[in-house]
Amino acid sequence: MGSFSAVALDGLPEIAAGTDLAALLAQAAGASGAGLDGGLADGDVLVLAHKAVSKAEGAVRRLSDVTPSPRAQMLAQQGGKDPRHVQVVLDESAELLRAERGVLICVTHHGFVCANAGVDASNAPADEPETVILLPRDPDGSARALRARLRELTGAAIGVIVTDSFGRAWRHGQVDVAIGIAGVAPSDDWRGRTDSVGRELRATWIATADELAAAADLARGKDSRQPAVVLRGLAAHVTADDGPGVRALLRPAAEDMFRR
Amino acid sequence: MGSFSAVALDGLPEIAAGTDLAALLAQAAGASGAGLDGGLADGDVLVLAHKAVSKAEGAVRRLSDVTPSPRAQMLAQQGGKDPRHVQVVLDESAELLRAERGVLICVTHHGFVCANAGVDASNAPADEPETVILLPRDPDGSARALRARLRELTGAAIGVIVTDSFGRAWRHGQVDVAIGIAGVAPSDDWRGRTDSVGRELRATWIATADELAAAADLARGKDSRQPAVVLRGLAAHVTADDGPGVRALLRPAAEDMFRR
Numbered sequence: 001m002g003s004f005s006a007v008a009l010d011g012l013p014e015i016a017a018g019t020d021l022a023a024l025l026a027q028a029a030g031a032s033g034a035g036l037d038g039g040l041a042d043g044d045v046l047v048l049a050h051k052a053v054s055k056a057e058g059a060v061r062r063l064s065d066v067t068p069s070p071r072a073q074m075l076a077q078q079g080g081k082d083p084r085h086v087q088v089v090l091d092e093s094a095e096l097l098r099a100e101r102g103v104l105i106c107v108t109h110h111g112f113v114c115a116n117a118g119v120d121a122s123n124a125p126a127d128e129p130e131t132v133i134l135l136p137r138d139p140d141g142s143a144r145a146l147r148a149r150l151r152e153l154t155g156a157a158i159g160v161i162v163t164d165s166f167g168r169a170w171r172h173g174q175v176d177v178a179i180g181i182a183g184v185a186p187s188d189d190w191r192g193r194t195d196s197v198g199r200e201l202r203a204t205w206i207a208t209a210d211e212l213a214a215a216a217d218l219a220r221g222k223d224s225r226q227p228a229v230v231l232r233g234l235a236a237h238v239t240a241d242d243g244p245g246v247r248a249l250l251r252p253a254a255e256d257m258f259r260r
Numbered sequence: 261m262g263s264f265s266a267v268a269l270d271g272l273p274e275i276a277a278g279t280d281l282a283a284l285l286a287q288a289a290g291a292s293g294a295g296l297d298g299g300l301a302d303g304d305v306l307v308l309a310h311k312a313v314s315k316a317e318g319a320v321r322r323l324s325d326v327t328p329s330p331r332a333q334m335l336a337q338q339g340g341k342d343p344r345h346v347q348v349v350l351d352e353s354a355e356l357l358r359a360e361r362g363v364l365i366c367v368t369h370h371g372f373v374c375a376n377a378g379v380d381a382s383n384a385p386a387d388e389p390e391t392v393i394l395l396p397r398d399p400d401g402s403a404r405a406l407r408a409r410l411r412e413l414t415g416a417a418i419g420v421i422v423t424d425s426f427g428r429a430w431r432h433g434q435v436d437v438a439i440g441i442a443g444v445a446p447s448d449d450w451r452g453r454t455d456s457v458g459r460e461l462r463a464t465w466i467a468t469a470d471e472l473a474a475a476a477d478l479a480r481g482k483d484s485r486q487p488a489v490v491l492r493g494l495a496a497h498v499t500a501d502d503g504p505g506v507r508a509l510l511r512p513a514a515e516d517m518f519r520r
Contacts, residue, residue: 002479002486003295008262035263098517105517113430122464165466169429169518170373172509173447173467175474177431187433204382206425206477207433214435215475217466218494219262226262234478249432257358257365258429258518 004233006219007035008226015051015227017058022149025228030154036230040156043235046146047161047216050179051120051133052227053142059134061088075099085121088132092117097259108135111250112179113259114166135164139180140245147182147242159184159238163213169258176217178209178246185209185237186248207249208237264493266479267295268486275311275487277318282409285488290414296490300416303495306406307421307476310439311380311393312487313402319394321348335359345381348392352377357519368395371510372439373519374426395424399440400505407442407502419444419498423473429518436477438469438506445469445497446508467509468497 009028015021025046030039040046054060068076068083072090076083079102086104090096093106097113106117118135136142139162147160162180167173178186190204216229253259269288275281285306290299300306314320328336328343332350336343339362346364350356353366357373366377378395396402399422407420422440427433438446450464476489513519 002268002481002489003266004479005265006263006475100517103517168467170511170516171437171467171470172511173465173470175435175467175470205433207428207431207435208478210431210433210435211474211478214471215266215478218468218471218475218491219264221262229262231478251430251432256430257360257363 004215004231006215007230007232008219008221009034009228009230010226012052012225012227015055017055017060019056020149021048021052021056022146022153025146026150026153028228029230036232040150040154040158040230041232042157043232043238044156045159045161045184045212045231045234045238046150047163047176047213047229047231048146049176049220049227050118050136050139050162050164053136053139053146053162053180054133057136057142059136060131061134063088063130063132075104078102079104085119085132088134089117089119092119092134107253107259110135110139110179111247112164112166114164118164118179135179136162140182140242140247141180143180143182143245144242157183157238157240161209161212161216163216165217175210176213178213178249181209181244181246181249182242183239184212184243185239186244186246188237209246209249212237264475264491266475267490267492268479268481269294269488269490270486272312272485272487275315277315277320279316280409281312281316282406282413285406286410286413288488289490296492300410300414300418300490301492302417303492303498304416305419305421305444305472305491305494305498306410307423307436307473307489307491308406309436309480309487310378310395310399310422310424313396313399313406313422313440314393317396317402319396320391321394323348323390323392335364338362339364345379345392348394349377349379352379352394367513367519370395370399370439371507372424372426374424378424378439395439396422400442400502400507401440403440403442403505404502417443417498417500421469421472421476423476425477435470436473438473438509441469441504441506441509442502443499444472444503445499446504446506448497469506469509472497 063084066084068087072087076086095107098105143160165174188206323344326344328347332347336346355367358365403420425434448466
């Protein structure tokens, strides 16, 4: 029997720049009502929506500080958007893959392909409605730092995944995917391994970290006040070292049939 | 606190054409060791890898019955593949989006965009290694029939999702997605709903059924003998009626920036 559970953490306050996020997470996981038998344990995977990380790291921009370029003004006009917001999207992008009907599909400096380079105005700090939230500068680094600090604070050897909600080609809606990974195998590669009659096993290269991200999102409350979810029972995917991080999940442009 | 659990069902035999799959699933879920407190319950979501459905429905083809066309022979030669297998892929496709280095990205007759039109030689029946498994003809219909029959057999009002493992543009590896849906809201649309300071909430259009599919895959054993997973605690996504099915998750070609 394979099984696991997912538990969203309650009681996290609004995150401010400089917050010791790991301390808040350790406390929330250890609370008596958290449903985690006293807190984080070896083999748990902590999945965290990036906005909490970005806010703690100060990866935000005030639109009042942004001067839109002519290109941002043109794109904003086409899409009926705030040109300052578009300028931030361009600043966060290495490349613009598509720009249609106000939708900007970008390649971020990290190499993620996503709408608006992950720049988001929703859930910005309540006292600063003109602020947009960026992706963390180095989401793998963020995940590694959280993992190390949580190990210090709780003693538990866990994995950490930082997520964002990405749209997909061909299908409606968004699913949460991994954008930063520490202590979790990004994927599970069965290519070349064969079944009992010599045929290749399964669909064969499973993006485990993205499935973990998607699973965690299902446990969250509707109001986004639950950025953190603990997955328990999936220790087989947790690794002793930090591992290669999210880069292992990014298809190089030269191998990608849908960047052209 | 939001939480859910995922349990893979043990004890399913090899599925043959004509098998009463619902009866097998009800029995496996009700077994004392299944970890489901006696079986399926209202609000559960049963997630089922399509191969079990395809085998039960006879949605398979023997390669010995297939005569490859000149086009299939050409594509097979380019990719180092069996031309009969390629012919089956073409038969299952409404359109071929890309053909490079032996990878065929197809639009199936259902409208799914995926590699090889979902045609798969792995996990074919052990006694027929020259058989390939197709996607079910009507995966929503399959899900609806299973849901109705499971209701008859167990009394439980559940949701059913039939899945396949799809690759993605831009990212390595595959994740399980929904290809047939009954009694589950395909997505959760927050567009236009605003937070306490009037900004749009969350990333706003969540492909719930695909996240359910991905979550379930994590509970499965490595050897693919666990096609069925029960998700419990997510009754908020289960609906009284069968609902619109997977079509609600398919982006129409005219709106799709990555079909061109």
